Amino acid sequence: GDSVTQMEGPVTLSEEAFLTINCTYTATGYPSLFWYVQYPGEGLQLLLKATKADDKGSNKGFEATYRKETTSFHLEKGSVQVSDSAVYFCALSRGNNNDMRFGAGTRLTVKP
Amino acid sequence: NAGVTQTPKFQVLKTGQSMTLQCAQDMNHEYMSWYRQDPGMGLRLIHYSVGAGITDQGEVPNGYNVSRSTTEDFPLRLLSAAPSQTSVYFCASSLGPAVYEQFFGPGTRLTVL
Numbered sequence: 001g002d003s004v005t006q007m008e009g010p011v012t013l014s015e016e017a018f019l020t021i022n023c024t025y026t027a028t029g030y031p032s033l034f035w036y037v038q039y040p041g042e043g044l045q046l047l048l049k050a051t052k053a054d055d056k057g058s059n060k061g062f063e064a065t066y067r068k069e070t071t072s073f074h075l076e077k078g079s080v081q082v083s084d085s086a087v088y089f090c091a092l093s094r095g096n097n098n099d100m101r102f103g104a105g106t107r108l109t110v111k112p
Numbered sequence: 113n114a115g116v117t118q119t120p121k122f123q124v125l126k127t128g129q130s131m132t133l134q135c136a137q138d139m140n141h142e143y144m145s146w147y148r149q150d151p152g153m154g155l156r157l158i159h160y161s162v163g164a165g166i167t168d169q170g171e172v173p174n175g176y177n178v179s180r181s182t183t184e185d186f187p188l189r190l191l192s193a194a195p196s197q198t199s200v201y202f203c204a205s206s207l208g209p210a211v212y213e214q215f216f217g218p219g220t221r222l223t224v225l
Contacts, residue, residue, distance in 0.1 A: 007165075032211045043116070043202055043216030044155070051211060089154055093210035098143055099161065099170065100210040102154035 002027040006090045006103035013080055013110050021075040021106045023064075023090035031094040033057075033066055033073040038087045038105070047075075047088070080110045114138050116217035118203050124223045125193040133188040133220050135203030143206045144186040145170070145214070148199040155202065161186055162209075193224045195202065 007022040025031065032051045036044040053068035059100045065104030073090060090103040119134045138146065145160040147170075157170030161180040177189040177195060186205075190197060200221050204214040 041218070043204075043218050044214075045216070046213045049213075051209075051212075091154075098145055098160040098168075098206075098210050099157060100145075100214070101171075102147075102156070104152050104154045 002031065002092060002094055002101045003090055003101035004090050004101050006019060006106055008104070008106070010107040010109060014032075014070055014110070015082055015110055015112050016079045017083075017110075019075070019077040019080045019108070021088055021090075021108070022088075023073045023075065025071050025073065025090075025092050027071075027092055027094050027101075031092040033064070034091040034093070034100075035064055035073070035075050036061070036089045036091060036102075038089065040086070044089060077079075078107070082110045082112055084108060085110050116203055116205055116215050118201075118217035120220060121218070122221050124211070124225065125190075126225055127194060131190050131193065132172075133201055133203075133222070134174075135186045135196050135217060136184050136189065136204075137186075137205040137215070138184065139205060139215065141205035141207055141215070142182060142183065143208060143210075143212070144180070145204045146176070146188045147202045147203060147204065148172065148197075149219070150199050158188065158201075171177050190222075195224045198224045199221060 034049045035047040048059040050057040050066035146158040147155040159178040161167045203217045206212040
């Protein structure tokens with residue numbers, strides 16, 4: 001079945017460091033790919049998405065490119081801030097139903 | 113707009129008890145979903161609804177019931193609670209299927225003793 005694998009955390013970075021969180025997926029067909037973010041004590045929020053191969057999603061300085069050849073959707077940010085500390089989830093959705101598969105989440109801590 | 117609201121925020125149950133987790137949204141979204149979040153496993157879909165009167169099972173439906181009598185409300189019922197149902201439960205809503213942005217509630221932390 002469909003699944004998402006993301007790099008295990010936790011990840012700890014200093015402010016202004018470069019961030020990469022790896023995400024790979026297994027799915028038949030052409031899924032849509034997402035990054036959701038969960039700040040402490042809150043529900044998840046959509047960070048960015050891409051719906052077809054080679055699309056780049058971007059938001060708040062974060063970027064991810066849908067790579068069908070490597071079945072990947074890695075999240076990157078050039079300069080992280082303390083306010084980026086959160087748990088990041090990679091997810092996929094395939095087809096016209098409401099079934100969404102999430103990765104296990106990666107906790108990011110950014111220190112001043 | 114309140115968005116997606118969930119009650120209660122915290123709940124402790126004994127094994128075998130039943131309860132209902134409430135979820136409401138004021139965005140007129142047709143699609144609503146229930147997820148559980150467990151450490152190291154991300155979110156897993158329990159049940160979802162594509163409109164009033166229409167529900168379907170997700171990845172982990174056993175032990176849970178849902179109904180959708182109105183567009184706004186989507187309660188999740190635990191029929192006979194088990195320790196394996198200790199988790200954080202999130203309700204979400206969206207305009208359409210999961211390719212659309214899902215809006216999540218703040219969650220309910222449930223402990224079953």
